[in-house]
Amino acid sequence: MLRNKVPEVTALFWVAKVLTTAMGETTSDFLVHRIDPPVAVAGAAVVLAVALVLQFAVRRYISWVYWFAVLMVAVFGTMVADVIHVQFGVPYLVSATVFLVVLAVVFALWYATQRTLSVHSINTRPREFFYWCAVLTTFALGTAVGDLTAVTFGLGYLASGVVFLVLFALPGAAYRWWGLGATAAFWASYVLTRPFGASISDWLAVSHARHGLGLGTGQVSLTLFVAIIVVVGISSGRSRMRVTGLTHSNPAAPPQEN
Secondary structure (H helix, E strand, C coil), X not given: CCCCCCCCCCHHHHHHHHHHHHHHHHHHHHHHXXXXXXXXXXXXXXXXXXXXXXHHHCCCCCHHXXXXXXXXXXXXXXXXXXXXXXXXXXXXXXXXXXXXXXXXXXXXXXXXXXXXXXXXXXXXXXXXXXXXXXXXXXXXXXXXXXXXHHHHXXXXXXXXXXXXXXXXXXXXXXXXXXXXXXXXHHHHHHHHHHHHHHHHHHHHHCCHHHCCCCCCHHXXXXXXXXXXXXHHHHHHHHHHHHHHHHHHHCCCCCCCCX
């Protein structure tokens, strides 16, 4: 059996998750507007495959390996959702519905075979496989939903970001005060971070004509990448401090790698 291969769910985890979703959106847009879209998607798929091979190859949570995989899932998941709409003309409402059904199927198969959806027990290969299938689907679903509200429903990127920020806070509140289960609260929040982060990054990047700040996808992506490195570095450092304290108090406790 493996050690749990996902990070502890803390405030820094959610900050890193939002930053990766935001960077996935702007990086995808940056690439598909400068490279032939099929080539960009194929290239992102190759890098994603490398990231997932690395993640599956290690036997414990290693911060840079894990977040590299999450970032590439964000980029590739965004591309898939956008290509389905732009290249094949599938409405965002249809693609969002399809991705929601796919996510429900992933969860159903995961629970039927493992009897848990908890991210605190990603310690076997089947559970890790289902986990990453769910993560990939949530990114594609969140992209479609974010574009649905911002573009199809006409809310714009900033208003959509505010809406999804409020929605993101609700599962945590329901868990804390209204008895919602921890696993359900986690996955609901996880899905909602995607349209929240993507809407905000789009608002920062797109032109004034599209009601954005016009900072550009390249500049926003680079800034977000630096922020991710800083947040993951801080989180990793705190994890080492906790493990060091645990090891000193209990010499038999196994060390963790970050």
